[in-house]
Amino acid sequence: MDSLTHLALGAVVGEATLGRRVGNKALLWGAALATVPDLDVVVGNLLDDLAALTFHRSYTHSLLFVVLAAPLFGYLAHRIHRRDGVGWRAWTGLALAALGTAVLLDAFTTYGVQLFLPFSDQAVALNTIAVIDPLFTLPVLVAALTLLWLRRDRPARRILAGAALGLSGLYLGLTVVNKLHMETVFERDLQARGVVYERYFVKPTVFNNLLWRAVVETEADYRVGFRSLLDDAGPIEWHRFPKRHALADPVAHSAAFERLVWVTKGYYQLEAGEGGALYLHDMRYGRAFEWLGDEREMVFTYRLRPKADGEVRFERVPLPVDRERERAVLGELVRRIRGAG
Template sequence: MDSITQMALGATIQGALLGRWQGRKALLYGALLGTLPDLDVVIDYGDAVAWMTHHRGFSHSLAVLTGVALLLAWLVRRLHPGAGYSASRLTLTLWLVLITHPLLDAFTSYGTQLFWPLTPPPIAWSTLFIIDPLYTLPLLVAVGSGLIGGLKDRTTHLPAVALALACLYMAFSVAGKWMAEQRVEQALAVERIQPQAVFVAPTPFNVLLWRVIIVEGNDYHEALVGWFDRDPPRLERIPRGGELASVLRDSPQHQRLMWFTHGILRYDQIGDRLIVTDLRLGMTGFHPFRFTMAEREGDQWKLVEWVERLPARRGDLAHLRQLLARIWDERKPLPLAQWAQELAKP
């Protein structure tokens, strides 16, 4: 999730558990500790593919963060032996603040390596968009109230209520994904499509409308499924350029992308360049992770040794208004195939 949400979550947890003793400092400590796992962004992993696929790696490992929590708890008790709270309460607080960061990240579509140094494919439950105001708002209210009114020597239930609301919202997002999966399974059976992979994720900034990607050979289908829809999902077939993947069979970057994304990739030849797009993130036609991975020289393709990330196209307010209208009314379909054509443009 975004840094503001992670800071708000960490602050709310520490405020709920230690605010009575630490006061407003609990909010500050929790906010700082809640962003600690993302400090790996300053590490130079190499090219753009390496950076993308190593981010949310060791620093998001549940094992590593458990060790960090134990070490920090020991240091705090050494420095402040007379604190009014117990060592077990302190350890539990620090542990929760740290591990909820990667767990929350795992609910997004990016991919989080919770079990590093083991190397299963990254966890991406994809039930929350990377920025979701309705998830973040209760946490910000709790933090703001604590900063204004204080927490020390008081018993306040607002942080606990905010955390409960955030958990209920996450549960609703899980139910939304399940709903979308069930409806798409029915549509696939009717269309007699046997997919190689199915990926379901919320559309930007909400959990009411879901985007579904169905990979089938060299093409893929996209569909939108909403809570208020009555008709079956409409599947739109879009060229994926899967035949171009053979060009990258010897590319270690492509192999790592396949592992990281579960193969939810699109390939476009634009001029003399082979562009690979991670379809999971963003919205149809507007995806933040696109890479030039091969260049054509005469009749031969040459792999790019140092892969760079291309500038990302972003939607505008007109696209957002269309998206919001589609949430409530399925009679206002989005031009998914038209938006997807943007990826083939220079």
């Protein structure tokens, strides 16, 4: 999830675990610890593009990291605040809760995390919630800001923290229900059309849990469709994207290509470029504002260029930013969520 959500959730988790004994110190430690797993982006900035791509959400998002790091942070907090009379085990409990909820929450998003490193590099992505979802964030954010101004001895602190965690937890559970429902909706539409497919996945679009996107892989292409929970019953409009996987022959055995296939979970489209370059588009995310049905740029595109020595040069193609266009499309997103499209 986004940094603001992690900060707010970590703060409320800190209050729920140790707020009665140390007050706002628990909020601050919870907020800080919840952001620790995402500090892997700092290390990623020191790596090349390929290494950075695979390092993010890997070791610092594993359960082993949580278990090993929590006692260290617990001891550190205990030493800093030893005058409060709270033992390192209690601080370790806070660290476990803050770190654990952070990495587990990310597992519900579309990016996913490698929870089981170093034993398995399989990314866990449940695809039930967008990386930015205001309805999940709002309860814990309001609670975190309010708790900063409430005295430690106020019973309302514990009630507020529990209510916020309960509301956000219920909403997260609702996202799972929504996903299961939307899988059924997409499957029925495909069956009605007689589409033979190899696999598919569904995920919510950004900022909400009402408009869902499905990516269906067939032998020759991908089919992308959208459905809002507020849509009237009716056929889904599907857009086709040819796979062109045969273009991969010149780079098929390179480390860069193999890693990209792993990162995309095999959901990729290829496109031939100038000078022997090959463009790989991550179909898990598709085009920017793809639900509009126009020809916008792909969100994640990578350029692969074979070199004379047999190696393959790898680089990410940046997504052009047009603030005016993006602001205009957000209104269209709201209309599409309402079932207008």
